[in-house]
Amino acid sequence: MTSGILRSRRPIRAAEVGLGISITVAIIAIASAIPHLPWQLLKPLTSFVARYPLLNALANAAMVANFVALQCLGFIWLERKFAGWMQARVGPMHVGWKGLLQTVADAVKLLLKEDIVPTDADKPLFALAPYLVFVPSLLTFMVLPFTSAWVGYDLPLGALFVLSISTTSILGVFAAGWGSNNKYSLLGGVRAIAQLLSYDVPLILVMLSVVMLSGTMSLTGIVTQQEKLWNIAAHPLLMIPAFLIFLICTLAEVNRAPFDLPEAESELVSGFHTEYSGMRFAFFFLAEFANNFFSAGLAVTLFFGGWLGAGLPAAVWFTLKTLCVIFLMMWIRWTLPRLRIDQMMSFCWKVLVPASMALICAAAIAGVSH
Amino acid sequence: MDKPLTQSEIDTWKVPVPGGSVLLAPADRLAQWARRxxxxxxTFGLSCCAIEMMAAAAARNDLDRFGIFFRATPRQADVMIVAGWISVKMAPFIKTLYDQMPEPKYVIAMGGCASAGGPYRDSITVVKGADQFIPVDVYVYGCPPRPENLINGIIKLQDLITSEHALTRRGQPLPPRTPIVIGGE
Incomplete structure (x- = not known):
């Protein structure tokens, strides 16, 4: 009996590692086949779209929106599988092959659920809040460079755009918390605002130090100047602490454990989306996972050379690196317990902010000596 | 989990068109598949049955295999597993939580107490089963039921979802369901 329990505690089996490797190989194979597909057949369509700027922008937006929705399908499955492995379980198994269609089933079910608006809720705010949260996380994807060509819109002020747009999602969180007219929602909303606003400060400072070293605010520019050496290897003394601070801040920004205070289940039921059901709730979920992918992608862009790499196509390199950062974030999430609110705030203001200030000074000195 | 489609069932969906035929499958099937x-x-543990419910979600049995995970808020829940004995004081809260869940919603009465009052049936402070005030779909036998039995009840509930009409007109309630009793005797 004892040996049986011990055997069942083995978290990841050889078959699962094999599965992971084969999926990775399949992704690489598909991605390397993409340039050889008969794209010239689409030439009349693409040239027609390119002639009209508005049509072009719409096509870009549709591609980004579809990408965000589709990556969430895979990402949520991966998260649940990963959680299962961390807890000596297997995760979703019965829907589709190895539970791959689990998220599809969840999405269809959420679409068909009853849509409840509480009687005492502030109805316009309540209805608007999910979109106020979702749209900023969608917008940030417009400047994320997958490769030098695969970027929705290469803004010269990309880094600034990302920071300012992602901060506006706080408005949606507060609208959700206030509009629900529920004490748990309001408390969760207030906590979320406190957390997002405080952790924005070190995040901005750390990004500023990277920008100071790169000399450009365009995200594609930051990647191209890493062509010789990735940022994290070029200035290790400066960039490794910067990456750690960045990682901690993004964990707090996307409300993942150990910073999942806004939706702490044992204290606040479900935080600011307590009153949301059906598709409105799905939008919050979608925004959370989109933000998560985006933060990982931003970390790769700033510190790990974006799409740069030898041998494989650029987009594959970017995706692989992003997946590595995502795995790191999942690992942290399913390992650490939740912080207390005072611990979280004092850690931000007493440790992270001074540390990132020091990093800025160091970056300035390093920039002068270049 | 999914029952394979039979050829005769597929044949009933065939619609002939010039040059062949197309399959028109009912949307009911999709909705049932997603809900199931x-x-x-x-998350609603009342007493000792809740420990077995947690065991069913943990490493050995793993309810997440079936796509079940626990939500803390009734607005995002589909199934209420009433796990444990219901005191007279607790019953109104269970009713409120049930009312707060969005349709379609299902109830599993887990264990003897939630089904019929269990060993405390003669007490004046214990409600004699969850079906006294909310509609119950599946009764799971046991005191407390082992996780396997709870999973059995969940599979029976999946069968029940498959057999019902999933889509109704707007504003019309779902047709009444016949409850399933598991184990006993």
Whole structure:
């Protein structure tokens, strides 16, 4: 009996590692086949779209929106599988092959659920809040460079755009918390605002130090100047602490454990989306996972050379690196317990902010000596 | 989990068109499939049955295999697993939580107490079963039921979802369901 329990505690089996490797190989194979597909057949369509700027922008937006929705399908499955492995379980198994269609089933079910608006809720705010949260996380994807060509819109002020747009999602969180007219929602909303606003400060400072070293605010520019050496290897003394601070801040920004205070289940039921059901709730979920992918992608862009790499196509390199950062974030999430609110705030203001200030000074000195 | 489609069932969906035929499958099937495979349940442990419910979600039995995970808020839950004995004081809260869940919603009465009052049936402070005030779909036998038996009840509930009409007109309630009793005797 004892040996049986011990055997069942083995978290990841050889078959699962094999599965992971084969999926990775399949992704690489598909991605390397993409340039050889008969794209010239689409030439009349693409040239027609390119002639009209508005049509072009719409096509870009549709591609980004579809990408965000589709990556969430895979990402949520991966998260649940990963959680299962961390807890000596297997995760979703019965829907589709190895539970791959689990998220599809969840999405269809959420679409068909009853849509409840509480009687005492502030109805316009309540209805608007999910979109106020979702749209900023969608917008940030417009400047994320997958490769030098695969970027929705290469803004010269990309880094600034990302920071300012992602901060506006706080408005949606507060609208959700206030509009629900529920004490748990309001408390969760207030906590979320406190957390997002405080952790924005070190995040901005750390990004500023990277920008100071790169000399450009365009995200594609930051990647191209890493062509010789990735940022994290070029200035290790400066960039490794910067990456750690960045990682901690993004964990707090996307409300993942150990910073999942806004939706702490044992204290606040479900935080600011307590009153949301059906598709409105799905939008919050979608925004959370989109933000998560985006933060990982931003970390790769700033510190790990974006799409740069030898041998494989650029987009594959970017995706692989992003997946590595995502795995790191999942690992942290399913390992650490939740912080207390005072611990979280004092850690931000007493440790992270001074540390990132020091990093800025160091970056300035390093920039002068270049 | 999913029952394979029979050829005769597929044949009934065939619609002949010039040059061949197309399959028109009912949307009911899709809705049933989604509901059956994504039953988020309400975290609602009342007493000792809750320990077995947690065991069912943990490493050995793993309810997440069936796409079940526990949500803390009734607004995002589909299934309420009433696990444990219901005191007279607790019953109104269970009713409120049930009312707060969005349709379609299902209830599993787990264990003897939630089904019929169990060993405390003669007490004046214990409600004699969850079906006294909310409609119950599946009764799971046991005191407390082992996780296997709870999973059995969940599979029976999946069968029940498959057999009902999933889509109704707007504003019309779902047709009444016949409850399933598991085990006993």
């Amino acid at each position: 495979n994504s039953m988020w349940s309400l």
